Amino acid sequence: MRDLNDRLLAAHKACDHAALVSLYRTAAARTDDPDAAGFYLTHAYVFALETDHQDTSALRAELVAQGRETPL
Numbered sequence: 001m002r003d004l005n006d007r008l009l010a011a012h013k014a015c016d017h018a019a020l021v022s023l024y025r026t027a028a029a030r031t032d033d034p035d036a037a038g039f040y041l042t043h044a045y046v047f048a049l050e051t052d053h054q055d056t057s058a059l060r061a062e063l064v065a066q067g068r069e070t071p072l
Contacts, residue, residue, distance in 0.1 A: 011023055024043040025040070
């Protein structure tokens with residue numbers, strides 16, 4: 001997870017929002033803590049919204065399935 005954290009910091013520094021979507025999604029998948037997963041997915045979703053990322057709908061669906069976002 002240390003390498004992932006370093007890559008997240010580098011992507012933030014570079015303002016690479018596309019990379020941040022992917023990295024936060026990876027972080028969510030790697031944790032066993034549901035609250036941490038929700039935190040990471042929320043960040044992935046926010047960066048996806050900002051960049052009109054192709055995974056925006058899928059990320060929202062994951063958050064809805066976890067009860068962290070309301071269905072439309």
